[in-house]
Each structure stands twice: as structure tokens, then as C-alpha cells.
Amino acid sequence: MLPKENRLKKEKEFEAVFKGGRTLKGKSAFIRYLINGTDKTRIGFVVSKKISKLAVVRNKTKRRMREIVRLKKDKLKEGLSIVIVSLPSITKLTYKEIKEDLENLLNKEELIK
RNA sequence: UUAACAAAUCGGACAGUCGCCUUUAAUUAGGAGGAAAGUCCGAACUUCCAUUCCCGAUUCGUCGGGUCUAAAAGAGUAGCGGGCAAUUCCCGUCAUUCGCGAGAAAGAGGUGCGAACAGAGACGCUUCAAUCGAAAGAAAGAAGCACCCCUCGGGGUGAGCCUUAAGAGUAAUCUUAAGGGUGAAACGGCUAAAUCCUUACUUGGAAGCAAGAACAAAUCCCGCAAGGGAAAAAAGUAGUUCGCUCGAGGCAAAGAGUAAUCUUUGUCCCAGAUAGAUGACUGUUUAAAACAGAAUUCGGCUUACGGGUUUGUUAAGGUA
């Protein structure tokens, strides 16, 4: 789990990222990001009911993504707003496969320090 | 021993590293379920509406605050008795059906309207009729009980039904005895959880924690300003806090009761988030895997579920 200051929370913040952000696409998820003008990097996760009807499965995928991002957090640039939206195929992948995929996305030049 | 039946119960553990939520002086303490699920019933709680009474105001029309749930209407329940805050729930019991059995299933008070098609006939009476087929049988929701005897048309016995009495039971009901009529018309055998009337009992209604309560910006407007915002509009908005977890609570013992359940005493505090906290990795245990994630809170019901454990009972077989 991420500390509170690194979480994206407000409806408006999500809207801003979806409106103005740039997109990167992977196998398990896609990422939209935006420079928010503060010195904190904030990250939000989206797992819709289309991924799975079961709350257990949705919680699990969210927690896995959070864990991956938590371990990667220090290497990211500051002052970004990032939203990670999961794709339906994510439920078929193992933890290691998701980790590889997300790390590939986060290793792009614009995001890394 | 095998096969069953009925209950109860567990829902991985331990150690380490890195994180999250609540909490604390403190890495101090705690951190998803038996179904957290479906949202099918019921209750608590809150607001609104209606009603009763009281107080205050009044332009006598009503309005505001508090309090109560009387009547009617409406709603609910329906073998009988009990339990519960309450229920479509639970326990016991009764009659019925199923099973060799342990057991299981299910139960709508009274009266009437309506009740397709087929059929002589669908329940009150009268009248009519006595279906088709050699038979098995067919048609129907029903086709008119069983056995015995003979001279084939009757007779007898029993069951069923009705009445009365006695006994058992809180009651539904059961048992016994006596009497009665009855085999072609006495009795029994259909009628829904939908509609109407009615009986008994119970009950204010509706919406839901996104219920609701409190505090309350910026900007904007008025004003020279302090300040104000019921002159108009922004705004009682964004946001924050409360509601939010000590409860019809858990555990243990004693007592009442066939039981559901209740009473008393002792003891414990056991999630409270708000883009929403339980995760990731490693080791050991043979293997760690089922269904599945709290969102106002409880009580039920229902559905999903890998693998176990315990208790009681029944049937059949074996041994002593």
C-alpha cells in the first residue's frame, strides 16, 4: 500500500489526467500521466467491474499493482499524476508477468528520474 | 464391519523481512466471513406525513415547539400450543404423505362469486344419464372401498361416515364404548400464495445511513470601513466533523423449561475505512489449495463451498 500523500484521490484529479494526459499501453494495463505542478507524485488505480464480478478478484489485482508500484516508487520523477487502468486480461496473468509488464511501462524516459 | 439418518464444529498454523488502516507516550495494541454474498423477510435507528393531547404565537385561516399512537381506513397472520424486539423465523405437538427404519416433506378460519376443454356428473337440490373397449386399458383433476357366500341377483362381514357418552390433553386432536343410517346416492373424494365479502388476533403510514444532524469557506454581492448576506444572487454550496460501533454483544458457570428460549452471577472489549486499510516475498509443517472481502447495526432465511473432526441414532451382516 502506498502512503496517503502518494495517492490520487479526488474525482477532479482523475478527470484532469484523463482529459489532458498522455497514454502508454501494455498487456495488463494502460497508463495515463500528467505533470501536476506539485512536488509529490500521485498514483491512482482503476479496476472496473468488467474485470471481474467478484470483489475478491478486484481487490487482489489492485493490491498486486499497488505492491509493484510501491517497490518502484523511488525511481519515479516527482510532480506527476498517474492513473493505471487495468485491462480484462490481467486476471489471467501471474504476479510476475504483471510486474514485468508494469515495470516496462514505468521505465519510459518521461517518468524515470 | 458396511450402508444410512440427524445434529454440532473447524474454515490453516508458526517464524522472519518490507508496507497499509485504526489506536497509543511508545512497532504499544488490534485489524474481514461462515457465509462478510443474494437483498428474500423482520427489527432497531433517523427524517417526512397523518393522528391525540399540551404549551406558545396568531391577521382566528392557521403556524411553531413538545408529546402520544385512541378510533377509522389500510396492512399483516391463519391446524394447535409456546419462544422472540419482530418475522414468511425457531421449538414442541397434531393430522396427512413418503421411507424396512433412524427420519423426511408439507399444512390458508368461515361463506360466496368464478371455475376453460373433455365428461352423464366438477358438489346445494332436483331431473337426466349409466362413457369407449373382448381385455390390458383409454378418456378425465374425479369414473365411485375391500373381502366372503351362493340360486347371478342378492345376502353377509369389515372399513369409511354421522350422533351421543366416558376418558386423556392447555389445545389441535386422540382412545374406548353405545347407537344410527348407508352399497346408487348416505358419506368421502377438486378448488390456487390471484379476486370479493367475512371471523379471530396483531398493527399508525412512508422512505431509507447516499437516512439524517452540526460546523462551514473561497469567489461573488452590499458597504468608505467595521461588518453584513432574509433586498437579489453565489451558498447553508465545496469541504470538515458527527451518525460509526459497548451491542436484543461474546465467553464461562448455575438455575427454569421436553425444547426453542429465558433468568442470575462472573468475566472480556473483538475492524471502523472513505479512490476505500489485511498485501508481497521467504522458510517449516506430506500439500496450503474450497466458496469467497466488512461499508449504519442486529435477528432470520436462501444460495456457494476443497478437505476434515466430533456426537447421537437406525438397518443389515459378523464375532463373543
Next chain:
RNA sequence: GCCGAAGUGGCGGAACUGGCAGACGCGUAGCACUCAAAAUGCUAUGGGGGCAACCCCGUGAGAGUUCAAGUCUCUCCUUCGGCA
């Protein structure tokens, strides 16, 4: 999270208080008209069995009540809507 609604042929959409499911419209196929087509008219149109008469199964799925269920009751599935 809480509350509510719906599901019927290939499609839309009827079926009133339980009594012959599929009215009506669209579409599709065949025939007629035409040199040809359109338009129009007529006929057919859920599935299976049977020479035929006819029989059986079909209203999202599964149970129940009833003589009889698209309709009433319960469970499950899918889709849609409202509430800050």
C-alpha cells in the same frame, strides 16, 4: 452501499382477474403481377417426431402451488435505472 425495474419468434411488441402462447408491425422465403425490378396482393414462417390424424418440447434457468402457470410463490442468472 441502499432502493427499484425488466427478460416472450430473426427484431420490435401483445397476451385483461391463471383457462387454445405468440395478436399486431417489421424482416425473411415462395407465388402472382412485370421485358426486369420496385410497389402491391396472396401464402408460409419456434424446435422435434409421424405417411397422416395428431403427439411431445418451447415465455432467461431451476424448483413449488394448482386439474391447469408467460401470469402466483421461492432460488439462481443476465441487463438497465435512481439516490451524495
